[in-house]
Amino acid sequence: MDVAKAERIRIYDVARVAGVSVATASKALNDTGRMTDATRTRVKQTALALGFRPNAMARALTQQRSFTIGLLTNDSYGRFTLPVMAGINEALVDQGVSVFLCGIEDDAALGKIHVDAMLDKQVDGIIATGKRIDRRLPVDLSELPLPVVYAFTEGPADAVTLVSDxxxxxxxxxxxxxxxxxxxxxxxxxxxxxxxxxxxxxxxxxxxxxxxxxxxxxxxxxxxxxxxxxxxxxxxxxxxxxxxxxxxxxxxxxxxxxxxxxxxxxxxxxxxxxxxxxxxxxxxxxxxxxxNLKELGRVAGRLILDLAEGKPVEPGIRTLPCKxxxxxxxxxxxxxxxxxxxxxxxx
Amino acid sequence: MDVAKAERIRIYDVARVAGVSVATASKALNDTGRMTDATRTRVKQTALALGFRPNAMARALTQQRSFTIGLLTNDSYGRFTLPVMAGINEALVDQGVSVFLCGIEDDAALGKIHVDAMLDKQVDGIIATGKRIDRRLPVDLSELPLPVVYAFTEGPADAVTLVSDxxxxxxxxxxxxxxxxxxxxxxxxxxxxxxxxxxxxxxxxxxxxxxxxxxxxxxxxxxxxxxxxxxxxxxxxxxxxxxxxxxxxxxxxxxxxxxxxxxxxxxxxxxxxxxxxxxxxxxxxxxxxxxNLKELGRVAGRLILDLAEGKPVEPGIRTLPCKxxxxxxxxxxxxxxxxxxxxxxxx
Known part of the structure; x- marks a missing residue:
């Protein structure tokens, strides 16, 4: 595969092609700063033509959100996780939020690596899933500086937890x-x-x-x-x-x-x-x-969004009806x- | 420290010794990202102490890398995808790279949303998986400005594709x-x-x-x-x-x-x-x-890493032995x- 093709378009490239500074290009794309309409339009059209996508991290720095949710699972088999994930995706996709799935396979070290990666990517929240409501994951999420929703796994007493009835x-x-x-x-x-x-x-x-x-x-x-x-x-x-x-x-x-x-x-x-x-x-x-695992996923998705947006969510165990x-x-x-x-x- | 040894010190080693993620280490060394001054200083001192000397090419790549791989799957059931994903994770976790899983459920619109989200998060590459080597995914990845590896799904003629024998x-x-x-x-x-x-x-x-x-x-x-x-x-x-x-x-x-x-x-x-x-x-x-789906995942992980790092990878269909x-x-x-x-x- 062509290495050049693998290279990504950066704000620098947009600025160079549009003939403006990086700062001007950035302001043009963010609808801030002072410049002529012609310049702003030219920068935007250049960005479009080059296929430039604003760095998600840069956007997160201003908006404080990465529009990403981490899904941490201990269910290596996936029989529970995949329908739950489908539900979460359904709840989040319209909000422009995507989901990171990390399988931790009952391994505390692997769990820590994945949680670190999630924090590093500044996920807006984590949904933790397992196979049993009476078992904790091998990694402690209770002290993380971001919201966590638990599904089919035991969380701390004041956690937001979902389980089938x-x-x-x-x-x-x-x-x-x-x-x-x-x-x-x-x-x-x-x-x-x-x-x-x-x-x-x-x-x-x-x-x-x-x-x-x-x-x-x-x-x-x-x-x-x-x-x-x-x-x-x-x-x-x-x-x-x-x-x-x-x-x-x-x-x-x-x-x-x-x-x-x-x-x-x-x-x-x-x-x-x-x-x-x-x-x-x-x-x-x-x-x-x-x-109703898919519905449970939808509820988990809505709850983690509410938490990420700072809306009040009552802690405790929520049981969802079976059919x-x-x-x-x-x-x-x-x-x-x-x-x-x-x-x-x-x- | 001798040069040959210093060449072998990777950003991963710096990160591990400094007690931060690879992405944080990368940002610290590139004076980008958000972190405390203490962290940035610690990373830089660690890099100095270890003799970490990225060459120009590696530095360029490091700066542009998110240490994230997108896994796009059309296997809603997960029987094929989960073992493949476990293998991918095994290959990537030591490199500080984490995996985004997006299920597209044979839905072209959903596929486009997820691919856009991946581009937006600036993934370093995409692994596309399906259930059949003779069916394409409902979303075209051939024009994306980043490397793609196909597994159990049909890619374009010049793609890197993996399938069981x-x-x-x-x-x-x-x-x-x-x-x-x-x-x-x-x-x-x-x-x-x-x-x-x-x-x-x-x-x-x-x-x-x-x-x-x-x-x-x-x-x-x-x-x-x-x-x-x-x-x-x-x-x-x-x-x-x-x-x-x-x-x-x-x-x-x-x-x-x-x-x-x-x-x-x-x-x-x-x-x-x-x-x-x-x-x-x-x-x-x-x-x-x-x-041998897990091994197939490991190979896919190694290939996408090679491509993301700009190493040459021969295109074509690779068949992996069954047992x-x-x-x-x-x-x-x-x-x-x-x-x-x-x-x-x-x-």
Whole structure:
């Protein structure tokens, strides 16, 4: 590639071509200073013709804003981060604000490097995301001289934090199963060390009754298989299984089919995450709780903008509602549900 | 300090010793930017003490560099982009360079906004990634006044482009199946409109013989099921199926199990992508071709740095080798393969 082509047009080049000083060129482009209209126009036309873009840093020095937000993520897999980021972009792009994504991969040293780079680029704020609301990132953002919004990761007590409403999502799923006439509900979920697991299990028990069993295991299809093997040793196996994520649910559905148990005729199954690639490939396709990650990203984007603009934002944890996306794995009359259209659109 | 040694001191070393970012060190030495006098003095003294002597060319480049690379992606799902990005970050973080990620979601208007933002932030270069080597991004980067590296997306004829070696990956998989003694090989893959599909199918036919069947369909588990139904109507079904991606392979393995066909005893199956979440959950776990996306990202990072620093880089398409990751779905004696250890580490 041509090196000359890689060189960037600077204010100096504009000034030289327009035949004015750098100071005059700068003033002309900023609509300040004293000069003839002809000079100002000539400088602006020259800048346009050369493809000159005013240095973002120089602009930031006067406006105190870089129109850049840093997104720090600890989710190397991206399943949570990418939809959140899409939402953030949606909220910010119309404001001329762009987003820096830095993955820190649970590495404190890498986290520090990226935070330093963000400060150096004078980002207007940082959105910090993880995979668990009960885990802090390996880098402390609480003393930074700029606003921070936390999403799916634990922040300090006075932080602005966003999280999906696990309890509400689990309650909706459980009530949906009860509404279908199911009577023997079981919750097969992830390790009980996760705050989200406790929140979902608590809401499940509240709706299904304290006697309803909750089985904990790893976040895997294999655990779905193992849980079915365990449950079908009982005299009266369940007629509905609400799973802690879609991978467990897929294992459950596969295991039931292999036992000749019909889903949804004999047993209704609901997952959590509404991870399209898993939910849609399950046979039959999986009804699942969607955490509305894109909307959570939009809210995070609006909040960080408000903070960057100095608007008052109440600190604390904001929970955003989940939504049940109904497919075929729990059966029943889908038409009975009033907001079916929105759900189907969500598929 | 001798001259040869001083030549090797980089701005990065000055920054590290002075305890500031590379960009701050650069600004301090160039008497630009905003910082305390104490910081500027400390950086200058550090540079003096280390014998940092930028030559004229390096200084010019340093002055014009933002130590930021833009990563433009059209892969909204992130399955390809995130490993690539991890590799890019690995290559750049030690150079004090950070990465801007912008998703353009196949939207030309959004693409233009993000490219403008990148230019505005004066990124030193752009890495453009997509999902297909035979599709261009919806935004033209060929006239930008800065270096661009393309990965998994089509660039102009004189571009620097990176792509996995589909043919070599397919050849390795096919030869592995032949080496196991399999004789009736079939390739079940994606739509023939994809360049990667043609490349893989061509290599498969070359190794397996022109008579070996290639079946095209969608990139889904459902197609894996349908293909097995079709193949098992034949009088002599295959004893080895090489699939175009892991999702098709998973469908194939599930369909075979449901027909009572043993994998790997009766039929060997190999996938493509080595997508951990699918390959590991398949029963039995899937042998698959890994595209080495992280290494591809590292190479892209090094190339964009070279271009940003004005070093000569040969244009053209660079193909990076794939690697077969052996799990249980194709059977045979894993010990027979000389580089078994590396493969197992790749799992």
């Amino acid at each position: 696990d309890a509400q999502g689990a309650r909706e799923a459980t009530e949906w199963l009860l509404g279908l006439g199911r009577q023997r509900l079981v919750h097969v979920t992830g390790p009980d060390s996760f705050a989200s697991v406790s929140a979902r299990a608590g809401a499940f028990r509240e709706a299904a009754g304290a006697a309803a069993a909750v089985l904990h295991g790893p976040w895997s299809e294999a655990w779905g298989h193992a849980a079915v093997a365990q449950l079908w040793q009982q005299e009266t196996p369940p007629d509905a299984i609400f799973c802690g994520n879609d991978q467990i649910a897929r294992g459950v559905v596969d295991a039931l089919r292999e036992r000749g148990v019909d889903v949804p005729a004999d047993v209704s199954v609901i997952g959590f995450d509404n991870w399209e690639i898993v939910a849609a490939a399950t046979r039959p396709p999986l009804t699942s709780v969607d955490m 049940l996306v109904v497919r075929q794995s729990c059966g029943g009359d889908m038409l009975a549900r009033p907001n079916r259209q929105e759900e189907l659109q969500g598929i | 589909d043919a070599q990956g397919a050849r390795e998989a096919t030869e592995w199946l032949l080496g196991l003694g399999r004789q009736r090989l079939v390739h079940v893959t994606g739509p023939d409109s994809f360049a990667s599909v043609s490349a893989r199918a061509g290599a498969f036919r070359e190794a397996a013989g022109a008579a070996a069947a290639v079946l095209h369909g969608p990139w889904s588990e459902a197609w894996g099921h349908a293909a097995v139904a079709q193949l098992w109507q034949q009088e002599t079904p295959p004893d080895a199926i090489f699939c175009g991606n892991d999702q098709i392979a998973r469908g194939v393995v599930d369909a075979l199990r449901e027909r009572g066909v043993d994998v790997p005893a009766d039929v060997s199956v190999i996938g493509f992508d080595n997508w951990e979440i699918v390959a590991a959950a398949t029963r039995p776990p899937l042998t698959s071709v890994d595209m 077969l990751v052996v799990r249980q779905s194709c059977g045979g004696d894993m010990l027979a393969r000389p580089n078994r250890q590396e493969e197992l580490q790749g799992i």
